[in-house]
Amino acid sequence: MLDKRFILENAGVVQRNCDIRGVKVDVARFVDLETQRRKLQTEIEELARQANAVSKSIGQAKDAAEREARKDEGRQLREKKDRLQEDVERLGAEATLIHNAMPNLTHPESPIGGEDASAELRRGGPAVKPFSFPVQDHVALAEQHNLIDFEGGARVAGHGFYFLKNEAAQLELALQHYTLDLLIREGFTPVITPDLARGDVLKGVGFIPRGPETQIYSVENHDLNLVATAEITLGGLYAGQVIEAEKLPIKLCGISHCFRTEAGAAGRASRGLYRVHQFTKVEMFAFTLPEQSDDMHNYFRELECEIFEGLGIPYRVLDIATGDLGGPAYRKFDLEAWMPGRGNAGEYGEVTSTSNCTDYQSRRLDIRYKVKGEKGTLLVHTLNGTAVAISRALIAILENYQQADGSILIPEVLRKWMGKDRIGGNSL
RNA sequence: GGUUGGGUGGCCGAGUGGUUUAAGGCACCGGUCUUGAAAACCGGCGUACCGCAAGGUACCGGGGGUUCGAAUCCCUCCCCAACCGCCA
Numbered sequence: 171m172l173d174k175r176f177i178l179e180n181a182g183v184v185q186r187n188c189d190i191r192g193v194k195v196d197v198a199r200f201v202d203l204e205t206q207r208r209k210l211q212t213e214i215e216e217l218a219r220q221a222n223a224v225s226k227s228i229g230q231a232k233d234a235a236e237r238e239a240r241k242d243e244g245r246q247l248r249e250k251k252d253r254l255q256e257d258v259e260r261l262g263a264e265a266t267l268i269h270n271a272m273p274n275l276t277h278p279e280s281p282i283g284g285e286d287a288s289a290e291l292r293r294g295g296p297a298v299k300p301f302s303f304p305v306q307d308h309v310a311l312a313e314q315h316n317l318i319d320f321e322g323g324a325r326v327a328g329h330g331f332y333f334l335k336n337e338a339a340q341l342e343l344a345l346q347h348y349t350l351d352l353l354i355r356e357g358f359t360p361v362i363t364p365d366l367a368r369g370d371v372l373k374g375v376g377f378i379p380r381g382p383e384t385q386i387y388s389v390e391n392h393d394l395n396l397v398a399t400a401e402i403t404l405g406g407l408y409a410g411q412v413i414e415a416e417k418l419p420i421k422l423c424g425i426s427h428c429f430r431t432e433a434g435a436a437g438r439a440s441r442g443l444y445r446v447h448q449f450t451k452v453e454m455f456a457f458t459l460p461e462q463s464d465d466m467h468n469y470f471r472e473l474e475c476e477i478f479e480g481l482g483i484p485y486r487v488l489d490i491a492t493g494d495l496g497g498p499a500y501r502k503f504d505l506e507a508w509m510p511g512r513g514n515a516g517e518y519g520e521v522t523s524t525s526n527c528t529d530y531q532s533r534r535l536d537i538r539y540k541v542k543g544e545k546g547t548l549l550v551h552t553l554n555g556t557a558v559a560i561s562r563a564l565i566a567i568l569e570n571y572q573q574a575d576g577s578i579l580i581p582e583v584l585r586k587w588m589g590k591d592r593i594g595g596n597s598l
Numbered sequence: 599g600g601u602u603g604g605g606u607g608g609c610c611g612a613g614u615g616g617u618u619u620a621a622g623g624c625a626c627c628g629g630u631c632u633u634g635a636a637a638a639c640c641g642g643c644g645u646a647c648c649g650c651a652a653g654g655u656a657c658c659g660g661g662g663g664u665u666c667g668a669a670u671c672c673c674u675c676c677c678c679a680a681c682c683g684c685c686a
Contacts, residue, residue, distance in 0.1 A: 212649090215655040215656085221667085222667080224667090225666050228666055241666040244665095248666080411608095414608085538645095542627085544627095
């Protein structure tokens, strides 16, 4: 959420920001409601002050008659206050609805426009080269080498679930290991988080746990939800905390399973592993000082590049356009990996995403920092970024490393955990 | 799942209706002393909101109630810990 005072003082800026992000919000209405609410709140506080003064004087009243008179006076003041309080709550409720709909402010360099306006910053990894043989997609490759059992997944849990088998199971662990090792070298604290979290934590991070629009699985009879990303648990880990400024930035990498209902996603390009209800993800998360978050965001993006560079997979980096940013993101970069089996002749597909949420999440989660010797506390900035989402990384690996004989090479950096260099065919 | 005990500022912790204006301690900041530091002593020191300021209001797990007045009494929900049971 945005700072209310900032909105009041910069209504024009906020309205324009909502406009370029394609979010319909009546900022003027919010300002109107909030201004009225504050005026009434001041009156309430004055009544409370008077009532408190009356209460205090009762202890020193000299006789019963005076005491009764004062009691009556106090009662009337509080009743008046309660009536105003109802108005304040009514105004506040409407203002909150608008407030919650307001997205974060936007980085000045983010391209303005819809999804198509996202800017390609650069390409990396090996160049995309045409194959000299008919390309198979990951579903066919997995079938051929008995790597993924979609039918079994459907039988056990329904469409969108799967069993990873044989080298695919090994690859999941190898990818985790590879990524974790890299991030630990970079000073991240590795964390394995809960896969479930309370509703309040989801809301604080910006997810909607229940209701018709939700993408979240929830547990019946409990205030627990299956997490859609470790961003939820890592953000929640510090909710309500005050961090000493010198401990910032804090860099965490969390491993969790991720569960998504993908409601409304039917029909979108989602064959095989691309859009599934469960996958494993290594997630980067950082808490920083405000002046550190831009650099940290670029650093997250470069780490994502480094990870795919190491895997030897062609990728491109996008600076996401304003109309395609989620509510909490101030700026977002996506990495798209080349997936040769996707579409007619190969397409880029999103494999990672990193967002700088500035103080939008921390305001709601109440995560602050304190500078030694200075009074008061300030909000930290939060950032998240995918290190590796296993299911999508698997698509990219299987499809890019397929060979003419149908075998699949294993990326060099993963071989030490695989005990082999190739799936199917003859070893090198 | 059962039983018991808990939830008070950054941390520990006192506090069963009105000098609590939340004691005291730790930590932290400033000062005295010192070549410097430590110790000792003196002073300061919760958070948010409104206000130019003086000052005010709210906050003792959440919500509701009783009362002129609630951290304190009542109702309700949540959470945590310990032990028991079950269990990888």
